[in-house]
Amino acid sequence: MAEDGGARGASGASGASRASGGGDEFAVIVEGIKKYYYMGDDVVKAADGVDLSILKGEYVSIMGPSGSGKTTIFNLVGGLDKPTEGRIFIDKTDISKLDAYELAWLRCRKIGYIFQ
Template sequence: MAVTYEYIVRTKDLIKEYTMGGQVLRALDGVSLDIRRGEYISIMGPSGSGKSTLFNMVGGLDKPTSGTVFIDEVDMAQLDAFELAWLRCRKIGYIFQTFNLIPVMTALENVTLPMIFAGISTDDAIEKGIKLLQTVGLGERVHHKPTELSGGQQQRVAIARSFANDPAIILADEPTGNLDLRTGKEIIELLRRMNKESGVTIISATHDLKMIDVSDRVVWIRDGKIDKISARADIDLNVGQMEGEQH
């Protein structure tokens, strides 16, 4: 059964080193990974395993020490500042553990900001922003500031924001890390639903085992290397049972 996949992200021999107190720390040690268009992929590993570093490399938020990242077959290292900004604006949507909403802006303003950067007119941006906030279940709270929203609601705003310019890739770094069990589950389900509905590729760095259930593939990272890649079908783990009853 020869299935050919279209790859949206490819990394080749990625190495990232940090210098800390005179010591060289290798956070990523030769990671080569192909990510298919439209898949929901989770990068799993304990903290310090290098998954956030990989997230930063794939998202163009940091430069690798060596190795290449291709987004849609374009080598990120070849992009100038304008093109990189364009890529971050249109092609990639980011979701963070700490939500990273702009604190002084309302939910709607946060969601429309990337659209304003993309040159979309204010009216269109507001209309689309409201629609996106409705999609994530916050239609009633568009004019609330982040401080007036719960963690789960803030993360929903961040998800709506990440979808603002119809990106091809959503990068989520520990999206459930600051949320309780139930809210985390809701966020995961929301991401999965949006992945199914819009066909967007979701790449999530996490150590939340709840993610396995919805992922098409799971990449296990250990000490900056890929330990193994498993398809969901291969994982013999019932996450729902493992967590037990909810309160």
């Protein structure tokens, strides 16, 4: 995670163009992700404007202090939770458009999830 709370990706290209092809093959593209939890009158910003690009075959480590949003990002990229705002692409598929069955298939076939 960057100092401002957002993860930084390797590419400056926009997510839509990166996901639609051309250039390097990205396995994961996270574009402007926000995840807010509402607790009464309070808003908890678990992720606030995160952008991340991961190339196929690339190893990535997301590090940060407790409460910085690491687990939230993993849950969003893994399709276990939906973002408040933003888009996530896994192998050029916008996972926000997938139903529960399609998300389960994606997790089974494309994502290796190791819980902490």
